[in-house]
Amino acid sequence: MSEPLSIERLRKEGESFNEELSREFYESLSGLKAEAQIQPLYEKYRAIFSKDALEITREAFLGSSEGTEERRSARLLLDWQVESHSSRQLASLDEREIAWEGDAVVQLSDGRQIPYQRTSIELGNSTDRHERAMIESARVKLVGRELAPMKRERFQRERDITEAIGIASGYNATWELLSGISLDGLRAECEAFLRDTQGMWDDVAPRVAKRVLGMALKETTRADALALFRAREFDEFFPARDMESAIRRQVTEMGIDPEANGRIILDTGDRQGKRSRAFCAPVRVPNEVYLVLRPHGGQTDWSTFLHELGHALHYAYMRPDLPLEFRFMGDNSVTEGYAMLFDHLMQDAGWLHRYTGLEKSTSPAFLRSAGFEELHFLRRYCAKLIYETELYGGALSWEALPDLYVELLSSATGFQYARADAFVDVDPRYYAARYLRAWQLQALLAETLTQKFDADWWRNPKAGPWMVESLFGEAQRELAHEQAMRVSGKALSFAPLVRKIERMLG
Numbered sequence: 001m002s003e004p005l006s007i008e009r010l011r012k013e014g015e016s017f018n019e020e021l022s023r024e025f026y027e028s029l030s031g032l033k034a035e036a037q038i039q040p041l042y043e044k045y046r047a048i049f050s051k052d053a054l055e056i057t058r059e060a061f062l063g064s065s066e067g068t069e070e071r072r073s074a075r076l077l078l079d080w081q082v083e084s085h086s087s088r089q090l091a092s093l094d095e096r097e098i099a100w101e102g103d104a105v106v107q108l109s110d111g112r113q114i115p116y117q118r119t120s121i122e123l124g125n126s127t128d129r130h131e132r133a134m135i136e137s138a139r140v141k142l143v144g145r146e147l148a149p150m151k152r153e154r155f156q157r158e159r160d161i162t163e164a165i166g167i168a169s170g171y172n173a174t175w176e177l178l179s180g181i182s183l184d185g186l187r188a189e190c191e192a193f194l195r196d197t198q199g200m201w202d203d204v205a206p207r208v209a210k211r212v213l214g215m216a217l218k219e220t221t222r223a224d225a226l227a228l229f230r231a232r233e234f235d236e237f238f239p240a241r242d243m244e245s246a247i248r249r250q251v252t253e254m255g256i257d258p259e260a261n262g263r264i265i266l267d268t269g270d271r272q273g274k275r276s277r278a279f280c281a282p283v284r285v286p287n288e289v290y291l292v293l294r295p296h297g298g299q300t301d302w303s304t305f306l307h308e309l310g311h312a313l314h315y316a317y318m319r320p321d322l323p324l325e326f327r328f329m330g331d332n333s334v335t336e337g338y339a340m341l342f343d344h345l346m347q348d349a350g351w352l353h354r355y356t357g358l359e360k361s362t363s364p365a366f367l368r369s370a371g372f373e374e375l376h377f378l379r380r381y382c383a384k385l386i387y388e389t390e391l392y393g394g395a396l397s398w399e400a401l402p403d404l405y406v407e408l409l410s411s412a413t414g415f416q417y418a419r420a421d422a423f424v425d426v427d428p429r430y431y432a433a434r435y436l437r438a439w440q441l442q443a444l445l446a447e448t449l450t451q452k453f454d455a456d457w458w459r460n461p462k463a464g465p466w467m468v469e470s471l472f473g474e475a476q477r478e479l480a481h482e483q484a485m486r487v488s489g490k491a492l493s494f495a496p497l498v499r500k501i502e503r504m505l506g
């Protein structure tokens with residue numbers, strides 16, 4: 001007979017479960033095995049995902065008081081249980097979607113067929129606006145007819161399942177209680193950001209649309225936006241062969257071992273079945289962290305590698321004595337913040353001149369383009385967050401949501417969005433909130449690093465050890481806003497981002 005359920009048993013078996021799950025993802029996505037076997041894992045560990053497990057963490061949460069370490073742990077464990085409870089019930093819907101996405105084919109009016117999963121690549125690569133419009137209208141028709149109803153059902157179910165657990169009244173209040181993040185506060189910041197940067201956007205977006213696409217902004221759709229941001233004018237300065245060595249050199253100069261004494265395993269070899277995008281798989285934290293990539297070269301590759309390296313360093317330098325919930329769970333705004341701290345090095349002229357092929361004559365144009373992209377993504381994510389609070393909030397009917405989606409996203413970006421994407425272009429469980437807070441956190445961290453270690457902190461041998469000690473070592477025990485206050489003495493906000501974008505757009 002196995003030992004009775006307890007928080008200790010949840011931690012112990014949760015650790016093994018996470019290790020096995022992460023290894024499945026690593027091996028399947030890196031081409032070492034054909035497909036991930038996830039359902040058998042849930043079966044093997046069914047005791048820690050039972051109703052009793054949920055109840056034990058609920059009791060621990062209710063029995064702890066706000067502001068204590070017990071509450072900090074209990075909140076994360078309960079959040080994990082609530083998420084698993086809902087993921088398990090949604091698994092069949094998720095599998096149905098994955099199967100659809102793998103098989104679906106977009107039928108173009110000129111007789112061609114494109115696999116659904118390639119449409120954004122085809123749209124990004126097409127330099128002919130009429131071709132893009134043709135692909136986009138076929139994609140929208142297919143998504144509206146087949147994928148959107150499945151996604152809508154999934155979000156309805158997710159909302160119902162979460163609300164039925166009865167932790168707080170409604171999905172949003174439950175998420176706020178379990179995450180420690182105020183949605184109303186973040187939403188108000190997003191609304192202010194959209195207002196404050198409207199003038200800047202109106203000034204720059206039409207010019208870029210004209211120059212890159214030869215189109216008036218008001219004629220563009222999201223398909224044209226894909227082509228606009230796929231523009232490869234600077235790729236020659238970011239060759240594949242130099243990427244790994246240049247970035248390793250930088251991290252070493254900062255006083256951090258890029259392989260964390262063997263705990264980070266760089267999987268850079270070519271292999272059949274290996275995904276083309278870089279990813280980080282924390283299998284045993286902090287002792288076995290994989291950074292997988294297949295270098296192609298180009299700007300996006302460099303920034304993806306930097307992003308995933310930020311995650312890998314975070315996991316590999318976490319203090320091993322911290323409990324499961326601080327190493328595997330917690331506010332992902334923190335780990336995304338470190339990942340963004342590293343990928344935003346691509347917006348630092350000094351860093352670019354030292355480690356890439358970009359020269360002083362080409363970097364001003366590169367930085368203007370990067371500033372435009374940054375502003376676009378922030379405006380898009382602000383609009384998404386506002387929309388998603390309505391999607392999960394429940395005050396609007398499901399039928400009313402697509403019009404709101406189109407209105408919010410189109411007016412924030414200037415690109416016309418499609419109703420069909422209203423349930424497709426959604427980050428489940430408010431991951432958009434984590435990204436937005438990560439954006440804010442990395443800006444404050446970069447300011448703090450500059451104050452402590454100068455503008456070229458990224459090559460100051462004292463900066464790395466401070467980062468390991470004060471940031472990575474803490475794992476994900478703190479919420480992003482707590483960490484911002486501890487490290488910089490400032491509250492998270494969009495203000496430093498607005499200042500930086502203004503400087504970049506010059």
Ligand SMILES: [Zn+2]
Nearest residue numbers: 307311336339
């Ligand atoms: Zn990330």
